[in-house]
Amino acid sequence: SFLNIAARPDTPGRARSKRISKPETATDDSTGSISDTNGKSPSETLEQKVERVAVERARTARLLQQAEEDLSTATQRLEDADAVRRHLLENVASGGDEARRRFATALHDDALQLLTAAELQLERIRTDARKTRYASQLDQLKQTMKRVEESLRNLLYNVSPAGLDVHADLDGAIRDRMVALKAHAGIEPELDLRIPRKVPAAVRSIVFKNISEAVNNVEKHANATRVTVRVGAADGGIGVEISDDGTGFVVAESMYLPGHLGLVAMRERAQLAGGWCRYDSEPGAGTRITFWVPERI
Template sequence: MLSILAQHAAIALTNARLYERSRELTIAGERARLAHELHDAVSQKLFSLRLTAQAATALVDRDPDRAKDELQQIALLAAEATDELRSAVVELRPAALDEDGLVATLRTQVQVLDRAHSAQVTFACHGVRALPAAQEGAVLRVAQEALHNALRHADARQVDVTLTRHGQGARLRVADDGTGFDPSAVRRAGRHLGLVSMRDRAGGVGGRLTVESAPGKGTVIEMEVPGG
């Protein structure tokens, strides 16, 4: 009898430990996901704000009217950043997606970067259907991170964003003519330029991410999601 009780106690203790470990992993996963959301929501908008502010500063003397337009854009971006941050904390979903959808939201963000940056940034969309909410959020965040890398780190002069239908889902492609890099060297050096975040986002919605790059050859990032 004592042996049976001891076995039951051991099983109960093991189950309790497994439950606690599972809870810890869940909390850690949520923290990592929230960290990604906060990073994307804040850094991408601040990057756009900085570029627009630089454009406004350059235009103040020679073209006050255009400078005024850029200042109005800064106010709009600041309001969007507030909404994005609130959305990241409360819903973990980019705010504009609920109102405008993935295609319109991505097109707007590309247009903002094209206006604010000396590089040419283009967007094209072909036959994309509405995706599950989680997949749309992941696609948008990966696109933002890829654009951020191309414009801030790669010194690109041309960045092309394409969203196309892929089976029941979609394929995102962000290609730039920037400095490029060696993906394996980046991993060895412990620098990831957001690649870990992008891979996590793709994998988290059942998709996959591929990165093609080489020094002096630009970078192509593709993400495929399965749809619903």
Template sequence: MSAALDGLCALARELTRARSAHVLDASPAVVASAGPSVEVDLDLAGRILHRGLPVAVRRTLYLPVNPGLLVVVGQRRAPRAEDVAAFAPLARQLLAECADPVRERERLARDLHDSIVQTLYGISLGAGTAAELMHGNPAHAQESLAWIQETAAAGLTDLRGIILRLRPETLVGAGLATALKGLFETLHAVPGRDGWGLQLDADPVVSPEVEEALYRIALEALGNAARHAGASQVTLRLAGDDTHVVLEVVDDGVGFVLDGPHPGRLGVRSMRERAALVGGRLEIDTAPGAGTVVRAALPTG
């Protein structure tokens, strides 16, 4: 990991023409340095980590990489805006390339859980819907069967994509809002889910990595609401602007103790990691008997 942190220092100095660079963790504490030391406001650093946006203070520039890492550089001169904007994606790519084998196994386990398990669960729900509708509404039953076929094919592609590190087939050529609408409508078609609602207030232009993260977070959150929450009301919301996008899944179900054992704990961890890997954050507001709000706030690029 030290090589990756040293690489972050070098990358920051190159892009910003800085005299020095320091990497801070979530504490925040300095974990790597290059060049002359600069005065670092640790309280400010903590706030910037939480916000996730670059901040310049006098001749010091604070560059968030993800919720757990912040790079602080001492500037020779003001950096160009395009250099600052390029830093976070390049830094995350550098960290991914330097990840150790344990991290890679964790990523593989997460991808298998998110992709294959969720796809099979969706097929199961679709089959149940088709069976319920077969006699009363054959036309809709045919739609469900067609969706099952499409989802099964997409699942096979996803499995290959995990190996090849491709994007999910569900998103290719469709866009985030369309993919989320299709996912929601499929789950909503199950009998007894009349209280499910969809609010797509935006179709933001986002990077492929952010698009995939948001889709997978929505898939996990809706799956948890369907399987574990016992909710009568579930709402999926998507809103955003040119810089950030916010996804919310809100249910009125049984809730849970966030830090305690619960059926969806692996999924919660997976959602948090997916948000963090693209420089965003995931918040969960829940308590026993109080429903659950899953909110993912991610940068668009």
């Protein structure tokens, strides 16, 4: 056996046992590494490790540079998109105001003036026809023309952007609108206004337009007796809630129906500014409109 051979020093078998238990090795003079004669791969040298780390470092640096370039490009695209959004928002606001001005001017200087002249002529005819069989019909015509005039003047107030030009005092502009609502429709307003002192003009414009739109809907469609408006600072912007005790409606069925396009305009106006707008309503349960716009747009 192997043990017996190794125990006998005077036999040739001892040399053979040394060759079996200690494989020969060879030294690679070029690298200083040691490899065995069986062809196994040598262990990684220090120089190889340094070279591998250098390669990985260079690769990481390239990836980091590419990531920085991609981030810079994405940032620039976001800034460009935000600039376009701001420009579009300004155009929507100014374009809408300019269209309202033209319409209000034409309504006041043309239609209402002609209607006033027609009322004066009718009054003279009524005086001359007081004792004729046409007197009763002329009285009815006078009442009809009076209602037409009131309707047009109410429309003039609603579309006129004059309030937007002077509403550096947003609180006062909202209160004036609610006073007009009570005078025209007999709807009792309830206000909770906690508006910050420094609100950018663009934000004031959006808030006032959306409140006016909501109040117009209450006046025209809600058959309400009371409307509540709450405005205050919220989450880095302005939060608004308008609620009424009117007939309500099915939101999903009414968003795009004639007479309810103002709801779509309110939502789009708020979203364009970076905010949101929501509607909660059911038939017979009144309506609650909430929206929020950031302080900086």
